[in-house]
Amino acid sequence: MKFYFNFFYVFIICGLLLSCSKTEPVLLGSKGNSPAVQSLYEHSAEFSQQVYSYENGIHAAVGYGIANSYLIEGKGSNIIIDATDSVFQAEKVYKQFTAINSNPISAIIYTHNHGDHTLGARYFVDQQTETPLIIAHNSTAKAVEKIFGILNPIISSRSEKMFGTELPESEVVNVGIGPFLSVGKSAPGYVKPTLTFEDELKINLSGIAFEFYHAPGETDDQLFVWLPEFSALFPGDNLYKTFPNLYTIRGTSHRNVKAWVSSLDHMLTFKPQNLYPSHTLPIQGPQTLEVLELYRDGIQFVHDQTIRLMNLGFYPEEIIEQLILPENLASSPFLQEFYGTVRWSVRSIFNGYLGWFSGNVSELDPTPMFRKAELMSELVGGPESLYQALELAVNVEEMQWALELSDLLLALDYKFDEVIAMRAQAIHYLGSLSSNPNKRNYFLSEAQKLAGKDTKRNIIKPGVDMLDEIPIDMFFDVLSVNLNPDKIDASELIYACFEFSSGLVKTMIVRNQIVQIKNTSPDFCDFKINTSESILKQVLAGLRNPVKAIASGDLIIDKDVSFLRFLGNFRP
Numbered sequence: 001m002k003f004y005f006n007f008f009y010v011f012i013i014c015g016l017l018l019s020c021s022k023t024e025p026v027l028l029g030s031k032g033n034s035p036a037v038q039s040l041y042e043h044s045a046e047f048s049q050q051v052y053s054y055e056n057g058i059h060a061a062v063g064y065g066i067a068n069s070y071l072i073e074g075k076g077s078n079i080i081i082d083a084t085d086s087v088f089q090a091e092k093v094y095k096q097f098t099a100i101n102s103n104p105i106s107a108i109i110y111t112h113n114h115g116d117h118t119l120g121a122r123y124f125v126d127q128q129t130e131t132p133l134i135i136a137h138n139s140t141a142k143a144v145e146k147i148f149g150i151l152n153p154i155i156s157s158r159s160e161k162m163f164g165t166e167l168p169e170s171e172v173v174n175v176g177i178g179p180f181l182s183v184g185k186s187a188p189g190y191v192k193p194t195l196t197f198e199d200e201l202k203i204n205l206s207g208i209a210f211e212f213y214h215a216p217g218e219t220d221d222q223l224f225v226w227l228p229e230f231s232a233l234f235p236g237d238n239l240y241k242t243f244p245n246l247y248t249i250r251g252t253s254h255r256n257v258k259a260w261v262s263s264l265d266h267m268l269t270f271k272p273q274n275l276y277p278s279h280t281l282p283i284q285g286p287q288t289l290e291v292l293e294l295y296r297d298g299i300q301f302v303h304d305q306t307i308r309l310m311n312l313g314f315y316p317e318e319i320i321e322q323l324i325l326p327e328n329l330a331s332s333p334f335l336q337e338f339y340g341t342v343r344w345s346v347r348s349i350f351n352g353y354l355g356w357f358s359g360n361v362s363e364l365d366p367t368p369m370f371r372k373a374e375l376m377s378e379l380v381g382g383p384e385s386l387y388q389a390l391e392l393a394v395n396v397e398e399m400q401w402a403l404e405l406s407d408l409l410l411a412l413d414y415k416f417d418e419v420i421a422m423r424a425q426a427i428h429y430l431g432s433l434s435s436n437p438n439k440r441n442y443f444l445s446e447a448q449k450l451a452g453k454d455t456k457r458n459i460i461k462p463g464v465d466m467l468d469e470i471p472i473d474m475f476f477d478v479l480s481v482n483l484n485p486d487k488i489d490a491s492e493l494i495y496a497c498f499e500f501s502s503g504l505v506k507t508m509i510v511r512n513q514i515v516q517i518k519n520t521s522p523d524f525c526d527f528k529i530n531t532s533e534s535i536l537k538q539v540l541a542g543l544r545n546p547v548k549a550i551a552s553g554d555l556i557i558d559k560d561v562s563f564l565r566f567l568g569n570f571r572p
Helices: 001-012 035-047 087-100 121-126 140-148 150-165 257-268 287-311 316-321 342-354 369-380 383-395 399-412 418-433 437-450 464-468 472-481 534-540 547-550 560-570
Strands: 051-055 056-064 068-073 076-080 107-108 134-139 195-197 202-205 208-214 222-229 230-232 494-500 505-511 516-518 528-532
Touching: 001 342, 056 087, 068 087, 087 121, 121 208, 121 547, 134 287, 150 437, 195 202, 222 257, 257 287, 257 342, 287 316, 287 342, 316 342, 369 399, 383 399, 383 418, 399 418, 418 437, 464 534, 472 505, 472 516, 472 534, 494 534, 494 560, 528 534, 528 560, 534 547, 547 560
Parallel strands: 076 107, 107 134, 134 195, 494 528
Antiparallel strands: 051 056, 056 068, 068 076, 202 208, 208 222, 222 230, 494 505, 505 516
8 A cells, every 4th residue: 555655645745846856967959048048047136045124124035945035023023924935945034034033923924825935834833932823815725725635746747847846956047936946845834824814904913004905816815915104015926027927837727817907906006115026026116116007017918918819719829929018018027928928828818718619610629649640641651751850850940840740750659769859859959948937947857857867756745734734625535536447346336434533524435436525424334434634644645554553543444454455446
């Protein structure tokens, strides 16, 4: 059963992302830095590791991971806004903050659920004599649970590529909104919110008036913080010094672009004089309003023009070719494509409104890739002609075309090793010339993998305290989506009954090669499991050996061996 349990804790360990191990660089050749790539290098100046202090008692820790962390000095205690992306980085930030003001922390505020804002919280909490308030929107906890849940493996894998966590340091210029990601350097330190709100919350913290407002945008649970005494606005991730991720290539639910614009409008009503974003150097003075207004206009332009062209009947790819930001927006340093892109945004907006079907009937039931490859091969005179076309594309540096040709040849399994080598070369070339870090890192990571330089992930198991923040329902959901139908007959009917010391009852019903979870106990059970929710979480997360848990009496099962075999059906 070791494989199963190790697999399970991969799900829950990192929320957004995984490891940060490094390898030797892959040198596949590129044409050096273009002006666009050089601009990306210059963009790194935004993330020089430093604590910026202001006369109003606000201090910004920049460059300690992706997201900024803020210290606000109160009367007798301090407040933290966003807790960095790891306990490892939180320790560094905490030392910097305590050198400024050693008063205890009375509250930690999450601007939203993403791991780069929440996973360092445990360190801040553990340093306090009295547990701080954890303030967030009332949907944040559910959003975190979703991140750690059924889609974690694929999103984590894609996140690793997008943030370049497996690349050599020399290959990662920055990640667009920060210098690097450090999630994998320590066990995740998320702490569940203790004070939440729905629309707005006004509260006095350490003698300072705080106002919190729900502001959906990059995430549905996003909030912004307003400090009227200082005319200070903390917009979270609804603004950063790059075109926003209206869609992220790591994978996400549709982001409501119109709501994002409305949230920025709400911020503008306060006429802030001081702006403290989560991924950008603080901004002060008249420029604050100018930046906010221009940013919202850039987002609205892409939204409205996409809709206009959709209504004229254009397909997504046709819209992409037509939609260009006007010069006054395109020239702004806050709308350069160092994170999101207009092209990806168009696709996401289209899909969000109309779904995946573009309207082109040829897309409804397209020719399978293998058959398309066969037909293309016949058309050009055989697979060798396709292969020669690939060689030519690589030689003349038509690398996107080379990628598409390699798709066909891989489907035919023709000269596999040679095709893979050229595919890797094309991917590396395109990645190295991209000034968008998301694309750049994703491509370079994929090239590294194809070149045989893929690294073994440095998996860090979650702590028991982290597991306690995640409801048991999520663990059953993960089990459900990992039932392997090849391991169980369609005619089998199995009842696995769980009775927890808390009084909670769960039943796993396996039938028709699916799992149904019920909160009731049936008259008959194939297995009866008595334990605590904490113990089962630890076993499933790989922190406890199931055999030892059974031997100690922490996990009581009436049919031990049969149950362990049953769990073997849930290997992916």
